[in-house]
Structures are given as structure tokens and as C-alpha cells.
Amino acid sequence: MHDRMQTFTAEELNKIHDASMDLLKTVGVRFDDNEAIDLFKSNGFKVDGKTVFFSEKNIRRALDTAPSNFKLVARDPAKSIAIGGDDFALAPGYGASFISTIGGLQREATLADYQKFCQLVQTSKVINMNGFLMVAPWDLQAETAHLDMLYSNIVFCDKPFMGSPVSREATHDCINMLGIVWGSKEKRREMPVTASLITPLSPFRYTAEMAGSIIELARYNQACIFGALVMAGSSGPMSLAGLLAQQNAEILAGVTLSQLVNPGSPVIVGGTSAIMDMRTGCLAMGSPEVPKLTSATIQMAKFYKLPARAGCCVTDAHLTDAQAGFESALTLLTAIRNGTNFILHAAGILGSYSAMSFEKFIVDEELCCVVIEILKPIEITDQSIDIDFIKEVGIGGDYLIQTKTLEQCRTAFFLPNMVNRKGYNGWQDDGHKRIDEKAAEVINDRLSSYVKPDIDPQIEKDLLAYVQKRKNEI
Amino acid sequence: MHDRMQTFTAEELNKIHDASMDLLKTVGVRFDDNEAIDLFKSNGFKVDGKTVFFSEKNIRRALDTAPSNFKLVARDPAKSIAIGGDDFALAPGYGASFISTIGGLQREATLADYQKFCQLVQTSKVINMNGFLMVAPWDLQAETAHLDMLYSNIVFCDKPFMGSPVSREATHDCINMLGIVWGSKEKRREMPVTASLITPLSPFRYTAEMAGSIIELARYNQACIFGALVMAGSSGPMSLAGLLAQQNAEILAGVTLSQLVNPGSPVIVGGTSAIMDMRTGCLAMGSPEVPKLTSATIQMAKFYKLPARAGCCVTDAHLTDAQAGFESALTLLTAIRNGTNFILHAAGILGSYSAMSFEKFIVDEELCCVVIEILKPIEITDQSIDIDFIKEVGIGGDYLIQTKTLEQCRTAFFLPNMVNRKGYNGWQDDGHKRIDEKAAEVINDRLSSYVKPDIDPQIEKDLLAYVQKRKNEI
Numbered sequence: 001m002h003d004r005m006q007t008f009t010a011e012e013l014n015k016i017h018d019a020s021m022d023l024l025k026t027v028g029v030r031f032d033d034n035e036a037i038d039l040f041k042s043n044g045f046k047v048d049g050k051t052v053f054f055s056e057k058n059i060r061r062a063l064d065t066a067p068s069n070f071k072l073v074a075r076d077p078a079k080s081i082a083i084g085g086d087d088f089a090l091a092p093g094y095g096a097s098f099i100s101t102i103g104g105l106q107r108e109a110t111l112a113d114y115q116k117f118c119q120l121v122q123t124s125k126v127i128n129m130n131g132f133l134m135v136a137p138w139d140l141q142a143e144t145a146h147l148d149m150l151y152s153n154i155v156f157c158d159k160p161f162m163g164s165p166v167s168r169e170a171t172h173d174c175i176n177m178l179g180i181v182w183g184s185k186e187k188r189r190e191m192p193v194t195a196s197l198i199t200p201l202s203p204f205r206y207t208a209e210m211a212g213s214i215i216e217l218a219r220y221n222q223a224c225i226f227g228a229l230v231m232a233g234s235s236g237p238m239s240l241a242g243l244l245a246q247q248n249a250e251i252l253a254g255v256t257l258s259q260l261v262n263p264g265s266p267v268i269v270g271g272t273s274a275i276m277d278m279r280t281g282c283l284a285m286g287s288p289e290v291p292k293l294t295s296a297t298i299q300m301a302k303f304y305k306l307p308a309r310a311g312c313c314v315t316d317a318h319l320t321d322a323q324a325g326f327e328s329a330l331t332l333l334t335a336i337r338n339g340t341n342f343i344l345h346a347a348g349i350l351g352s353y354s355a356m357s358f359e360k361f362i363v364d365e366e367l368c369c370v371v372i373e374i375l376k377p378i379e380i381t382d383q384s385i386d387i388d389f390i391k392e393v394g395i396g397g398d399y400l401i402q403t404k405t406l407e408q409c410r411t412a413f414f415l416p417n418m419v420n421r422k423g424y425n426g427w428q429d430d431g432h433k434r435i436d437e438k439a440a441e442v443i444n445d446r447l448s449s450y451v452k453p454d455i456d457p458q459i460e461k462d463l464l465a466y467v468q469k470r471k472n473e474i
Numbered sequence: 475m476h477d478r479m480q481t482f483t484a485e486e487l488n489k490i491h492d493a494s495m496d497l498l499k500t501v502g503v504r505f506d507d508n509e510a511i512d513l514f515k516s517n518g519f520k521v522d523g524k525t526v527f528f529s530e531k532n533i534r535r536a537l538d539t540a541p542s543n544f545k546l547v548a549r550d551p552a553k554s555i556a557i558g559g560d561d562f563a564l565a566p567g568y569g570a571s572f573i574s575t576i577g578g579l580q581r582e583a584t585l586a587d588y589q590k591f592c593q594l595v596q597t598s599k600v601i602n603m604n605g606f607l608m609v610a611p612w613d614l615q616a617e618t619a620h621l622d623m624l625y626s627n628i629v630f631c632d633k634p635f636m637g638s639p640v641s642r643e644a645t646h647d648c649i650n651m652l653g654i655v656w657g658s659k660e661k662r663r664e665m666p667v668t669a670s671l672i673t674p675l676s677p678f679r680y681t682a683e684m685a686g687s688i689i690e691l692a693r694y695n696q697a698c699i700f701g702a703l704v705m706a707g708s709s710g711p712m713s714l715a716g717l718l719a720q721q722n723a724e725i726l727a728g729v730t731l732s733q734l735v736n737p738g739s740p741v742i743v744g745g746t747s748a749i750m751d752m753r754t755g756c757l758a759m760g761s762p763e764v765p766k767l768t769s770a771t772i773q774m775a776k777f778y779k780l781p782a783r784a785g786c787c788v789t790d791a792h793l794t795d796a797q798a799g800f801e802s803a804l805t806l807l808t809a810i811r812n813g814t815n816f817i818l819h820a821a822g823i824l825g826s827y828s829a830m831s832f833e834k835f836i837v838d839e840e841l842c843c844v845v846i847e848i849l850k851p852i853e854i855t856d857q858s859i860d861i862d863f864i865k866e867v868g869i870g871g872d873y874l875i876q877t878k879t880l881e882q883c884r885t886a887f888f889l890p891n892m893v894n895r896k897g898y899n900g901w902q903d904d905g906h907k908r909i910d911e912k913a914a915e916v917i918n919d920r921l922s923s924y925v926k927p928d929i930d931p932q933i934e935k936d937l938l939a940y941v942q943k944r945k946n947e948i
Contacts, residue, residue, distance in 0.1 A: 001481040001769075002776055002813030004560070006851035008475075019859045030869050051869065086478070098898075104906050106898055204869040234874050237867075238886040241858035276874075277895040278883045284895050288847035288888050295475075296852060302476055316895050321908035322834075323893050325799020326841050330848065333807055339476030354898055360796075367800050373762035374804065377480035378770060384715035385493045393711075395504050395525065395678040400708050400750075409752045412712040414762050419797050421751040421758050421790050424572075424580055424828055432578050434795035 005295055005334075013303045019245035020252060024054035029204045029253040033168075033211035039260050054253060062256040065263035068305045069341075072129070072223065073193045075181065076158035076453065081128055083195075083223070083268065084307045088341045090368055091162060092121060092131040093313075093349030093356050094197065099135060100355035102440050104319035109135035109356070111148055117348065118156035119450040120361055120443075125417075126368045127347050132162035132196070134348065135356045143474050146170040147467040150177050155460060158453040163196035163222060168212025171196065173470060175220045180462045192266050195223035195342065200250040202228065202235035206257075214254060218261035225309050225342060226251045228271030228297075231283055236273070240289060244296055247273050255306070268342045269304070270297045272311030285314040285352045286327035291334040298338045309342040310335035313364045318351040320360040320436035328364060332371050362439035362446070366417055373414040418442060479769055479808075487777045493719035494726060498528035503678045503727040507642075507685035513734050528727060536730040539737035542779045543815075546603070546697065547667045549655065550632035550927060555602055557669075557697070557742065558781045562815045564842055565603040565636060566595060567787075567823030567830050568671065571610050574829035576914050578793035583609035583830070585622055591822065592630035593924040594835055594917075599891075600842045601821050606636035606670070608822070609830045617948050620644040621941040624651050629934055632927040637670035637696060642686025645670065647944060649694045654936045666740050669697035669816065673745075674724040676702065676709035680731075688728060692735035699783050699816060700725045702745035702771075705757055710747070714763065718770055721747050729780070742816045743778070744771045746785030759788040759826040760801035765808040772812045783816040784809035787838045792825040794834040794910035802838060806845050836913035836920070840891055847888040892916060 008016075028051040031037060037050055046053040069084020081089045098106035099113050117134040121127050130153050137145055146164040153161040154177065163174040178193055196217055201207050206214070217224050228247035230236035236243040251269045258265050273293050277284040284290075294310045301308030312335045313328035335343055345353075346368055348361035378384075389404055399405050418438055420427055433441075482490075502525040505511060511524055520527040543558020555563045572580035573587050591608040595601050604627050611619055620638035627635040628651065637648040652667055670691055672684050680688070691698050702721035704710035710717040725743045732739050747767050751758040758764075768784045775782030786806040791798035809817055819827075820842055822835035852858075863878055873879050892912055894901055907915075 001477065001479070001773060003475065003477070004811050004813060004849045005475070006849075008854065012854040015854050015856070015859070019861050022861055023864060027865055027868055104901075104908075201870075203864070203867060203871055203873075232873075233879055233883060233886070234872070237860065237864060237873060238879055238882040239858050239860055240852045241854050242860050242864055244852070244854075245859050245861065246864055275887050278887065279889075280895050280897065280900065282895055282897050284887075286893060286895075287890070288844045291848045292850075292852060299475060316893060317909065318894065318898055318901050318906070319908060320796045321910065322794045322796060322799035322802075322837050323909040325796035325801075326803035326837075326844070327799075327893070329800035329803035330807055330844065333804055334848070337478050339478060351898055351901075363796050363800075370762045370800070370804065374765045374808070375478045375480075376766075378714045378718070378766060380482065380486040380489050380715050380718075382489070384713050385489065385719050386711065386713055386716050387493050387496055387719065390497060390677070390711055390716055390720055391501055393677065394501055396675075397677055398708070399677075399706075399711060405707055405712055408712040409707060412707070413749050413752065413758075415753075416761070419760060419790060419801070420792065421754050421756055421760075423754065423756050424792055424825055426754065427578075427792050427825075432792070434578075434793060435791065435797040436795065 008296065008299050013299065016244050016248055016300060020249040021056045021059065023245060023249040024059065024253060027204055028053040029206065029250065031206045031211045032208040035215055036211040036257055043260055054256060058256060059252050062259035063304055065259045066255055066267050066306055067264060069307060070192055070223065070266040072160040072195060073191050074158060074160045075154065079128070079159045081160050083341050088336065088343060089129040090127050090343050090346040091129040092117060092127055092134050092347045092361065093345045094131055094133055095353050096135045096349060096356040098355040100319060100350050100357040102359055102436060106355050108138035110139045111137040114149055115152045115156055116447060117356065118152050119447055121159060122157040122453065123446055123450050124365055126365050128159060130157045130159050130161035132164055144471045147173060147470055150174055151463055151467050154181060154463060155455060156452065161194055163194035163217065165196040165198060165210065165213035167209045168216055171213040171216040175216060177463060177466060180466060181459055190221065192221055192223045195225050195268060198224045198226050198254055199229055200254060202230045202250060203246060204250060206254060214257050215261050218258040218265040221262060221265050223266040223268060224254065224258050225268040226254045227309055227344065228273055230273040231276050233276040240293060243273055244300065247271055248300055268307045268309045269301050270309030270340065272314065283352045284316055286316040286323065290314065291330050294331060294335050295338050298335065298340050302339060307341040308339065309344065310340040311345045312343045313345050313347060313367065314349060316352050320357055320363055324350060324360060329367060332367060336371050337375060358443050359436045359439040362418065362442055363435055366419055482770065482773050487773065490718050490722055490774060494723040495530045495533065497719060497723040498533065498727060501678055502527040503680065503724065505680045505685045506682040509689055510685040510731055517734055528730060532730060533726050536733035537778055539733045540729055540741050540780055541738060543781060544666055544740040546634040546669060547665050548632060548634045549628065553602065553633045555634050557815050562810065562817060563603040564601050564817050564820040566591060566601055566605040566608050566821045566835065567819045568605055568607055569827050570823060570830040572829040573609060574793060574824045574831040576833055576910060580829050582612035584613045585611040588623060589626045589630055590921060591830065592626050593921055595633060596631040596927065597920055597924050598839055600839050602633060604631045604633050604635035606638055618945045621647060621944055624648055625937055625941050628655060628937060629929060630926065635668055637668035637691065639670040639672060639684065639687035641683045642690055645687040645690040649690060651937060651940060654940060655933055664695065666695055666697050669699050669742060672698045672700050672728055673703055674728060676704045676724060677720060678724060680728060688731050689735050692732040692739040695736060695739050697740040697742060698728065698732050699742040700728045701783055701818065702747055704747040705750050707750040714767060717747055721745055722774055742781045742783045743775050744783030746788065757826045758790055760790040760797065764788065765804050768805060768809050769812050772809065772814050776813065781815035782813065783818065784814040785819045786817045787819050787821060787841065788823060790826050794831055794837055798824060798834060803841060806841060810845050811849060832917050833910045833913040836892065836916055837909055840893055
């Protein structure tokens with residue numbers, strides 16, 4: 001197909017790769033974790049203080065063991081998700097501190113909000129993975145909030161979920177809680193059930209929290225999502241080509257650590273690098289550079305035959321308006337169409353990650369369904385063309401009155417959940433609402449349709465006991 | 475690049491083509507115009523009453539003469555547009571009867587509204603072609619309204635524009651008015667300056683208005699845009715494969731007539747076929763089937779090496795909300811990315827063509843700019859990667875304070891016109907507006923920035939005299 005979107009040539013892909021290799025060899029990457037440094041040293045890497053230097057051979061060895069695809073097992077096995085190839089996960093927004101109300105006014109998020117998002121994910125027809133840190137609950141102690149969020153993830157929802165890499169200890173808590181649900185840590189090693197977001201601190205650093213989490217996650221075979229968020233002009237160069245080389249180097253360094261810890265442990269690579277708006281100094285997530293970088297980043301992941309990650313439905317709008325709609329659509333269509341395997345922020349995020357919105361969650365779900373439908377192929381066969389039927393109806397004929405039309409009308413087309421399809425008068429009679437106003441109305445129905453998924457009462461009790469024990473310790 | 479959007483195989487393209495050939499041969503197409511029928515007869519086509527049957531040879535001969543690309547010359551030659559290959563035109567909405575106000579309330583459109591849209595097109599940085607029937611002015615007599623619209627198109631704007639194929643006479647008026655501006659009809663033959671929308675009456679008919687307009691347009695070398703709008707389940711089959719075969723047959727029949735009249739006369743082929751929503755009975759322009767059909771239709775146009783037409787920024791929303799935003803974005807990104815050459819409805823349309831909105835026009839312009847930017851390639855060269863600079867900034871360095879960053883910051887990134895990029899506090903201080911509210915505010919500035927383009931006073935006088943003369947005659 002004719003495609004005006006840039007497809008990198010092999011030469012261009014290799015040029016980015018070569019630049020990354022050069023940066024890894026000469027600049028290196030700092031890991032603020034002694035175990036990580038020891039691991040690199042004992043595997044013969046060149047290390048200077050906390051800075052690790054990588055040869056192409058080091059990187060190639062890691063790429064050889066990192067899997068191209070894997071399965072995330074859900075508490076309800078029927079909800080497990082394949083990651084890689086044509087399969088992908090859709091996870092909700094991540095990292096917001098506030099709840100955006102319908103008029104765009106922000107308020108501090110609470111654990112109750114977090115749990116509502118767990119319920120929305122559980123009842124979603126399209127969001128197939130639960131998040132972590134969808135909103136940061138202000139009513140909890142920061143040091144132990146991850147315990148309540150993990151508990152909510154496990155108990156409120158039986159889909160695969162994201163882990164808690166806020167520190168090495170928090171990651172270890174996640175591993176322990178997985179052990180309570182799925183059996184011993186050793187059993188855990190065989191089966192990834194979570195994916196955790198690992199973000200390098202650009203340029204060229206992994207904090208103690210991130211480096212420690214990589215080690216814990218890889219050791220217990222839980223997936224690391226290496227999600228670079230380089231901000232062009234601030235934590236990376238203005239040149240998008242340079243930025244791609246930098247983020248690629250950072251990602252590959254993280255992948256290499258994970259494969260040293262546990263060769264074959266699952267990884268997902270990509271990111272949502274973006275630009276800094278030069279007039280406001282703000283991160284511009286809705287900018288056209290984001291889908292452009294997203295497409296480039298997916299192509300780099302495919303070049304390495306690794307599952308690709310993208311951040312979608314991102315916007316700089318602070319409410320669910322037409323800007324939020326079109327910015328979300330542009331990243332989502334680009335990422336899904338171009339073959340990504342893990343989509344973060346697929347529902348609910350607003351204001352360059354500053355807030356989550358219940359209304360936008362509902363609207364984004366509809367958008368996700370629409371994009372998935374757009375990408376379903378049209379079957380072109382003699383049977384589907386059904387030329388005899390077209391001949392029968394003939395010139396000036398009316399398809400509406402044909403029996404075949406009546407037979408097909410319930411299944412032929414995509415049925416939307418909530419977009420307006422009424423004519424002007426019908427829409428006026430319905431109260432002439434914007435889609436965000438309609439979304440606000442359906443949230444309560446959605447939440448009241450929620451049924452807590454089955455869980456062994458003993459497991460639930462043990463999880464709660466673990467949370468309590470750890471809260472007392474921390 | 476990995477692409478989850480369906481790329482038709484050669485076998486699938488040929489299957490659609492073969493089905494169209496079968497339909498053209500056995501069902502035929504009705505043309506309600508005697509000159510058209512005589513032309514087909516004198517060229518040896520099988521004709522039965524007003525129904526024309528086409529052999530593959532007839533179609534191949536037309537495809538041999540129809541050009542793959544051409545240039546639409548503007549009154550300001552610097553604003554001429556190339557159509558074909560990588561070049562494309564963006565024209566505003568078409569066919570609406572109402573103006574949608576910011577709350578979604580519709581009112582009857584007037585000539586003053588029409589002229590405002592001409593002024594918006596003239597001052598647009600991205601809409602490079604003026605429309606026709608952007609809104610139908612209710613304050614004019616229907617029989618002569620095309621004269622005032624054409625006059626406005628020519629005098630208010632010096633970009634290429636769409637002609638008036640509402641009847642053969644109206645098309646002839648257009649040709650005559652072009653003659654006043656660009657010289658004799660004979661000169662006009664050498665230079666297309668307008669493109670006119672020809673819509674078959676599905677299934678398999680061309681009305682007297684359309685057939686007559688094709689003849690007039692082709693004769694004077696003005697472009698025909700064959701824009702099928704088959705409504706699956708009503709004027710075509712529910713099966714999208716069958717619909718594609720039907721619309722392709724209808725389009726090729728029209729192209730063949732144009733090439734019989736004047737071999738080599740410019741055509742653009744495509745359409746905005748859509749589905750009927752089975753719950754409301756309404757045309758569902760925002761449905762996922764539309765981008766899917768758009769992609770398929772562009773692939774058929776490329777198969778025939780003809781310039782492709784798409785309808786974009788379409789939505790079923792009645793106001794400029796998040797639904798309007800994401801539905802508009804999905805059709806626009808798909809069409810431009812997949813290589814279309816003429817985009818109708820690129821700005822302003824709402825409610826499945828029922829209304830035009832000044833606010834949506836402004837928002838759509840921003841969306842068009844963003845999509846065009848997304849598709850600009852990232853230059854991957856040693857110079858653009860600039861690895862020495864990344865090495866220099868190094869681990870943990872700050873790009874913000876680098877001289878190079880300051881030097882590049884004005885030109886490196888896309889500068890939006892009106893989307894919000896402010897942080898939450900800045901946006902609150904600015905009055906926490908939705909983008910449609912911001913758009914409403916900028917319209918007056920845009921209109922007051924409008925400067926009427928230069929025109930020879932004698933030409934303007936002659937155009938006005940022609941309009942008056944024809945109004946007296948009709």
C-alpha cells in the first residue's frame with residue numbers, strides 16, 4: 001500500500017543502531033545500584049564507578065535471549081494476553097496525580113478513585129490489562145501506597161496487571177504478593193503475570209529504584225517495559241534523529257541488564273518520547289512529533305524483533321474536548337496500525353499525564369474499539385462480493401427492502417457503545433449532549449454493573465495480611 | 475513497515491475489478507441524458523434505452539487516456555495545486571444546509587455565511603482549495619444560488635475552487651464565468667482551474683444533472699471528481715466487498731463518459747461510501763467502516779493509476795466535541811497517510827454533512843496541519859543524529875542550557891496555532907476553555923485579517939453582469 005508515513009530503510013535503521021552502539025561504548029549508562037554494577041562487572045563489562053560501557057557484542061547477546069513474544073497470564077486464565085507479533089495489550093493511563101472533573105477542574109486523587117478505575121478496567125470490553133499508578137492516591141502514605149494499589153489490582157480485577165516498580169522494595173512486594181496468589185516465588189519464575197514500567201532517567205541513567213526493579217522483575221520472570229520518555233530539548237537533543245539514537249541506547253542498556261539477570265526474561269521496548277513546547281516549556285504530548293517518534297520507535301523494536309511499546313491517547317488538553325479527541329486518535333491509530341504490542345495510556349489520561357478523567361476513560365474505550373475495527377480486513381471473496389445479489393437488486397434498486405439486508409443488519413457493521421449516531425432532531429430531543437457529558441452519565445451504570453471477580457477467600461485474607469504486615473514494617 | 479491496515483493483494487484488487495467489469499457488462503449504468511446516450515452509441519457501446527453496458531475494453535480505453543496527475547491553476551498562479559502522486563488538495567466541507575452554532579444548535583445558512591467560509595479559505599494556511607456548496611444559502615433562490623456562490627468563490631478567494639455541477643446549465647454557467655476570468659472557452663480547454671463533484675445516484679445511475687455536468691466539464695477540460703457515496707444497506711449491499719465492486723463500477727462508468735467527451739480530461743476518483751446505522755437508520759459517517767472503505771477506495775484508485783479522492787474530517791457528532799475530534803482524525807490520517815490526492819470536507823463539517831461549523835473549521839485546520847506534520851519524515855543522517863553533541867552533553871546533562879538547543883528552538887518543532895499546550899495552572903488562568911470555545915474566539919480575528927485578493931475591476935464587473943443577466947434569464 002502507498003504509505004506517506006516514513007518507513008525507515010535498512011540503512012537508516014542501522015544508522016540509528018550504530019549511533020546507539022557508539023553512545024553505549026563511549027558515553028555509557030549510569031546504574032545507581034550496586035548489584036547491577038557487580039553483575040555487569042562479573043560479566044566482563046567495562047565499568048567506571050557506576051557507569052557501564054557496552055560493546056555491540058554485549059548488546060547482541062542480550063538481544064539473542066530476549067523473547068519476541070510471551071504471554072501475560074491473568075488471574076482469570078481466559079483473560080491472559082499474548083504480547084508480540086500481531087497481539088497487543090491495552091492498559092489505562094499511568095502516572096497522573098489528579099482527577100479531572102468534567103469541566104476540567106482538577107482535584108487530588110484518592111484510593112477510591114484508583115479502585116474505580118480497577119472496576120472500569122474489569123468491566124471494560126476493550127481495555128484488556130489493568131494498570132498501576134493510574135492515579136496516585138493522595139489519601140495514602142507515599143511509602144506504602146503501592147501495597148494498596150497492588151491489592152486493589154489483584155482483588156478488584158482478574159485481568160493481567162502492571163507491577164509496582166516505584167522502588168526495589170516495592171517491586172519485591174509485588175513479587176511476594178504474586179507468590180500469595182500464584183504460589184511460590186519459584187513457580188512465579190515460569191510464568192509472567194505482570195509487566196512493570198521501567199523508565200530510564202534521561203540522559204543515560206537508571207536510578208536505584210529502576211535498576212533494582214529491573215533485577216527483581218527479571219529474576220522472577222516478570223516483564224519489564226522499557227519506556228523511554230526523552231523530552232527533546234531538555235533531557236535529549238532537539239534533533240529527533242539524535243533523540244532516537246539516545247533513547248535506543250538507554251533502552252538497550254536496560255534490556256541488557258534484564259538478560260544478564262535472567263536470560264529469556266520478557267521485555268517490551270519503546271516509549272513515549274516527546275518534545276518540550278518552546279513557548280510554554282511544558283511537555284507537549286499531543287504534538288505531531290509524538291506519533292512520528294512512536295512510529296520510529298516501533299520500527300526500532302521490530303528491527304530488534306522485540307515486542308514494541310507505545311503510549312497512546314495522550315493529549316495536552318485538560319478536558320475531554322475535540323483536541324483531546326483528535327490528539328488521542330492520532331497516537332492510537334498510528335501505534336496500533338504500525339504494530340505495537342503494548343499500549344499504555346489507552347484510556348483516561350489528560351493534560352500531558354497530569355490527570356485521569358473518568359469521562360475520558362469511557363470516550364477512549366470507544367475510540368479503542370473503533371480503531372481496532374478500522375484495522376479488521378474486508379474479506380474479498382466471490383462469496384463476500386456476492387455479485388448475484390447486486391445484479392438482482394439492479395439499477396435503482398433498494399437494498400433496504402431486501403431479505404438479505406434484514407438478515408445481515410444485526411451483524412454486518414460495528415455497533416458503537418456511545419458515540420452519537422442520531423440525526424439532528426433525535427440528538428436535540430436527547431438533550432443535545434457532548435460525548436463527554438454522555439460519558440459522565442454512563443459511568444455510574446458501568447460501576448453498578450461491576451461484579452467483584454471470584455477469589456479464594458484465604459488468598460484475599462493473606463494478601464490483606466501481607467499489606468498490613470508491610471505497612472507496619474515500613 | 476509493519477502495517478495492521480489491510481493492504482489488498484493483487485488478487486483481491488483484481489477480484490474487485492473483475493466483479494465491477496461483470497456488473498458494468500450485465501447490469502449496466504443508466505445515464506439520464508440524451509447527449510450522453512448518443513455519445514455511448516456512436517462509440518459502439520451496447521445501449522438499451524438509457525442503460526449503457528460496458529466491456530472491459532471500453533473501460534481500459536478510458537483508463538488509458540485519463541491522466542494520473544494534473545495541475546489545478548489558481549487565480550493567483552502561486553496558489554495552483556498539483557493533484558496526483560504525492561500531491562493533494564484540501565477542500566472544505568460540502569453539501570451542508572445549516573450552520574451549527576457552538577452549542578450545536580442549527581440555523582439556516584445564508585450567502586453571508588458562504589462568503590465567510592470563502593474568507594476563511596482565503597486566509598487559511600492549510601486549506602489550499604476553495605469549495606462549492608460549503609453551505610446552501612437559504613436566502614437565495616435555489617435556481618440561481620450557484621451564480622452567487624461561484625461569484626463569491628472567484629472574487630473572495632484566489633485559490634483553485636470547486637465548480638457548480640448542480641445541473642448542466644449551472645456547470646455551463648461555471649464554464650462561462652471561468653471564461654470571463656481566464657479568457658475564451660477555447661483557452662479554458664487547456665487549463666483545468668476547477669474540480670467539480672460528480673456523485674452517481676447509487677445503485678448504477680447518473681442523473682441528468684450529473685451526466686450533463688460530466689459532458690460540460692470534460693469538454694472544457696475541467697476536473698470531474700467522481701465521488702461515490704454508496705450507503706451500505708440502502709443504496710448498496712451490506713457487504714463492504716460488494717459495495718466496493720458496485721462503487722467501482724459506478725465510478726468507472728463516469729470516468730468512461732468523461733474520456734469519450736474529451737480523452738485526457740482530468741478526473742479524480744474515490745468517494746466517501748459509508749454505512750447506514752441499523753439502530754437509527756441514519757448515515758453513519760463517523761463509523762469505523764468509513765476509514766476502512768476510504769483505504770480500500772484509495773487502493774483501487776492507485777490500482778488504476780488515477781488521482782484518489784477521499785472525504786475526511788467527517789463525523790456524526792452535531793458539535794465540535796471529542797467525538798467530532800477523534801472521528802475527524804481517523805478519516806483524515808488514514809486518507810492522507812494512504813496517499814489520497816483530493817480531500818473533501820477537510821474543514822468544518824458536522825453531523826453527517828448536515829451542518830457546517832465555523833468553530834470546527836478552525837479546529838480541523840489545526841488537525842490538518844498536525845497530520846501533515848506527522849507524515850514529514852525524520853532525517854536520519856550523521857549530521858542530524860549529531861552524535862558528538864550527545865556525547866558532549868553526556869550522562870545526566872541538561873540540553874536546555876546548551877547553546878545548540880537555544881539556536882534550534884525556534885525552528886526544530888511544529889508550532890501549533892491554537893491547541894492548548896499550557897500546564898494546568900496556565901490553562902486555568904486563561905479561562906479553562908475547550909478548544910471549540912477558543913476557536914469561536916479566533917474566528918473574528920481571522921475574518922478581520924482577511925484582505926480581498928486583487929482582481930481586475932473589469933473582470934469583477936463582467937462577472938457581476940453575467941450573474942445579473944443569468945438571474946434575469948432563469
